[in-house]
Amino acid sequence: MQRAAKWATIAAVMLLALIAGNFVYGWTAPGPLTREISVVIKTGSSITSAAQQLEDDGVIKSADTFVNRAKIFGATSTIKAGEFVIPAGSSNSDVLDILTGGKTVQRMVTIPEGWPSIMVYERLMANDRLQGSIEIPVEGSVLPDSYAFEKNESRADVLKRMQDAMTKTIDELWPKRSTDTVAKTPEEALTLASIVEKETSLKSELGIVAGVYSNRIRKGMMLQADPTIIYPITKGKPLGRRIRQSEIADVNNYNTYAMVGLPKGPIANPSRAAIEAVLNPEETTALFFVADGKGGHVFANTLQEHNANVEKWYAIRRQRGEM
Incomplete structure (x- = not known):
């Protein structure tokens, strides 16, 4: 009897060891995925709902098994929301580490400085990782920058972040404006900044270009900015x-060739740097500028000087076969 009881005990221990080993192995063994995929865990998901999604996506074999093992092996961890890349063959343990590590896929959408709103709209609508529709945003309401987004996020939410960023920037910069700025309102600052942005691609020139246009406004001169001619024709394209x-x-x-003062509104979405330049224009006596053929501009105080600079620019263009 004692011998039988001993063997029964040994058998029970071996069985428990086998079950425990299988339990651990099931947690660390390679999973069913045959290729790398990405999964999106929605905000507010519980481990149970996330596990069911993982099972549906073929990442794990059983949601219930995953949850039971996760409670033991990862009870102190919290699943994060976001998009995650799951490599092929990931074990349950690997999957939990990925979802609790918080290393989400960073998807970015970039709005270049000086882009008009029609192009912002087209970029967002063309992104197939976003969903939903939007209207063309109000010109000048978007702050050019790179913005992170989650897969299947709504375009409206991404656009709102872009517009909130512009509102925050204006709210920050407007109270710090110089007494030299000709902008009487934040709206005028955005309008002039959009023109300055379109006139030069060089950060180093933003201040002086803003200074030139400020001088012309003070003197009651037409701004005569070519981008303001183009805007009504192409909406800024x-x-x-x-x-x-x-x-x-x-x-x-x-069209600032046919009117004095600022146009009715922005002709593009200006950068923070362009807005700062308009609110704190560089001190200059220049009233004119024209391209110098090297990516920048040459500035002049008088029309006579300017006309001479224009002739030099035309000569460069003729050499290039552009005229």
């Missing part, structure tokens, strides 16, 4: 050809 004389003479609410 590249024109793709030379501006016609009829377009220069066209009278509308944007």
Whole structure:
């Protein structure tokens, strides 16, 4: 009897060891995935709902088994929300480490400085990792930058972050404006900044270009900014050809060759740097500028100097076969 009881005890211990070993092995053994995939865990998901999603996606074999083992092996960890990359063959243990580690896939959408709102709209609508529709945002309401987003996030939410960033920037910069700025309102600052942004791609020139336009506004001169001619024609997209004389003479609410002062609103979405330049313009006596053929501009105090600079620019363009 004692011998039988001893063997029964040994058998029971071996069985328990086998069950325990299988339990541990089931946690660390390779999973069913045959290829790398990404999964999106929604905000507020419980470990149970996340496990069911993982089972549906083929990441794990059993949601119930995963949850039971996770409670033992990862009871102190919290699953994060976001998009995660799960490698092929990931074990249950690997999957839990990935979901609790918080290393989500960073997807970014970039809005370049000086982009018009029609192009912001087109970029967001073309991104197939976003969902839902949006209207073309108000011109000048988006702060150019790179923005992170989650897979299947709504376009409206991403656009709101872009617009909130612009609102925050204006709210921060407007109270710090110089007494030299010609902008009477934040809206005027955005409008002038959008023109400055479109006129130069060099950060080093933003201040002086803002200074030139500020001088012209103070003197009651037309701004004569080419991008304001183009905006009513293309909504800010590249024109793709030379501006016609009829377009220069066209009278509308944007063309600063046919009106004194600022256009009715922004012609693009200006960067923080352009807004700062308009609110704190560089001190200069220049009233004119033209391209120098090297990516920058040459500035002039008088029309005579400017005309000479224009002739030099035309000579460069003729050498390049552009005229």
